Amino acid sequence: GENVEQHPSTLSVQEGDxxxxxxxxxxxxxxxxxxxxxxxxxxxxxxxxxxxxxGEKKDQRIAVTLNKTAKHFSLHITETxxxxxxxxxxxxxxxGGGGNxxxxxxxxxxxxxx
Amino acid sequence: DAGVIQSPRHEVTEMGxxxxxxxxxxxGHDYLFWYRQTMMRGLELLIYFNNNVPIDDSGMPEDxxxxxxxxxxxxxxxxQPSxxxxxxxxxxxxxxxGSTGELFFGEGSRLTVL
Numbered sequence: 388g389e390n391v392e393q394h395p396s397t398l399s400v401q402e403g404d405x406x407x408x409x410x411x412x413x414x415x416x417x418x419x420x421x422x423x424x425x426x427x428x429x430x431x432x433x434x435x436x437x438x439x440x441x442g443e444k445k446d447q448r449i450a451v452t453l454n455k456t457a458k459h460f461s462l463h464i465t466e467t468x469x470x471x472x473x474x475x476x477x478x479x480x481x482x483g484g485g486g487n488x489x490x491x492x493x494x495x496x497x498x499x500x501x
Numbered sequence: 502d503a504g505v506i507q508s509p510r511h512e513v514t515e516m517g518x519x520x521x522x523x524x525x526x527x528x529g530h531d532y533l534f535w536y537r538q539t540m541m542r543g544l545e546l547l548i549y550f551n552n553n554v555p556i557d558d559s560g561m562p563e564d565x566x567x568x569x570x571x572x573x574x575x576x577x578x579x580x581q582p583s584x585x586x587x588x589x590x591x592x593x594x595x596x597x598x599g600s601t602g603e604l605f606f607g608e609g610s611r612l613t614v615l
Contacts, residue, residue, distance in 0.1 A: 388559075419602050430592065430606040431544070476544060480602065487532060488557060490542040491606060 389414040395494025400467050401500055408495045410477035411459040417479040420453060420460045421489070425474045433477075435462070437485050467499045505607035507593050512538075513613045519581040522610045524593030525574055534604065535568055535578050536592040544592070550576065583614045 390413040400406050412420075421436035437444045437451045437460065444451050448467075453460040464471055477492040506525040514520055526533045534549040548558040553570045561568070565584070570576040582586055590611050594604040 420603065424582065430608055431604075432606070433603045482526075485614075488546055488549065489534070489553070491536075492545070493543040 389490040391492040397496045399498045406464045408462045416481045419480045420482040423476045459499045507607035511611045517582045520583045522578040524576045526595030528593035530597045532596045534594045538548045585614045
């Protein structure tokens, strides 16, 4: 089955700096790569996703890049703000073709310091 | 829509007792997933259903765990007998075929087994 590894496990940045979280996956059939944000005591919520037919996607201060050859994808947050502090999870799945399981990475605790 | 609804939000029980967690997916969603979240193991998929039918239960840790989905609007996850190592937050999530792939999570059920 799919295995998703995520690094780093914790990340501390100064407000205004950029943050980068990296993930690798093992199943070459995976074609859908979402990122979820989980605030303390809350549910995980989707913040951005990318499919394997594109290499990059942006939404305001967040962007995700995908390298299918190397089987890795990354989340980039620019101009970080205190409200960005949360745990971020990457995930991988093969939507369609019978694959619907979303396998999550182990999470990155992001702390944005003032 | 009220979103995915889980109950109870918190459950404290003693080892050996039966625990039943409940989930109501978003109306019209045909996929339902049960995840377990712990600090050590992150978000683990336990089982998922499509159109009320269990598709993959390979993540269910052992025979003490069982899940049912008697209809499109209700699912249960049962642990019998419960053990302290079952303490975790259990999330239910749902999504719709043909959608973007986004999983909608419930608020979670925090289980503590003493």
